[in-house]
Amino acid sequence: MLTHLDCTKCAKRHEAGVVHTVCSCGAPLYARYDLARAALEMRPGHLALREPTLWRYREVLPLPEDAERVSLGEGFTPLLPAPRLGRHLGLPNLAIKEEGGNPTGSFKARGLAVAVSMAKALGATDVCLPSAGNAGSALAAYAAAAGLRAHVFLPRDIARLFVMETEAFGARVQLVDGLISDAGRVCAERAKEHGWYECATLKEPYRVEGKKTMGYEIAEQMGFSLPDAILYPTGGGTGLVGMWKAFEEMEAMGFVGKKRPRMYAVQAEGCAPIVKAFEEGREDAPFWENAQTHAHGLRVPKALGDFLILRALRESHGAAIAVSEEEIVAGVKEAASAEGLFMAPEGGACVAGARKLRASGHLAADDAVVLFDTGTGYKYVENMTPLWGDR
């Protein structure tokens, strides 16, 4: 029930059913739906009977009803109460949205299931993106499942596992000197040259639609109420702005009220453009020079949706916070020993962020807090080894 797309900056309207990248003004596009109709079909009682994947929210996803879904069983991940970790952090009402069980081990599966389904429906034969690792392997897996060719551009210093995995799915991998921003430049050039369908974060409008389902799931799993606060490890920020969009849609459909969770972006001290911009009161976040962190998903020096992230943080009365490499690894160990979850370092960053936000009074002891673990730690052994410490 996609009706059209709107520019997130200049509000220009774009038609559905054709390939889109960004608006002529350069800003990302957002998909819009017939929410009145969706509200009738998605009533909570109906939803409860649906399949345990993100496609349970099909009325607010862009894929036409008669198009082929490219699915590996993504989404509807557990929202796990975390009482022991919560006690350590002074947050007894803590829950963890555990995304590591998604296909290819991270929440990137959500965005790419929807983006690759749309690419196929719109007639693409080749899909491409730059990646810090997880998005690349997710694209490769969904392209394999769709019968499309994938081209993935990765920073040269990426852990070997991500290259092996992506190549195993049949994608062409190109290693690029520098960071994801450099890989993005090369990817965009090649895409233009060969006419490939580009799936870079927010450069096409449908990955964010897949990621927004995290917002629908949290609401549904909490009985259509929302938590007081959400902590999200922020690189490109697609999940954060996606959830913000989901809450707006759910309010329009009458599923939740006006109250929103306070949104907290967690970044690494070695790459914290959103934190800096938030603290300086800026509406955009300038390029972060010499970005460094072992949490490669957070090594994003410039986000296309920076203004959308900053807007959601401010409108929600949330904040942005940076944590150190040592705190990230300590967070991974703490969640593992307290709750039996082996998190990606990006999840560990949220554990560290929660402790700091509690200490500074941003989070109160009686807040219902949802913390995101966006991927499995099992893919990050190489990344975390230098910081793990002697046995």
Ligand SMILES: Cc1ncc(COP(=O)(O)O)c(C=O)c1O
């Ligand atoms: C495990 C993990 N967490 C978080 C992120 C950042 O996600 P986003 O781009 O939605 O901010 C990434 C991105 O690569 C990731 O792989």
Ligand SMILES: [Zn+2]
């Ligand atoms: Zn525009």
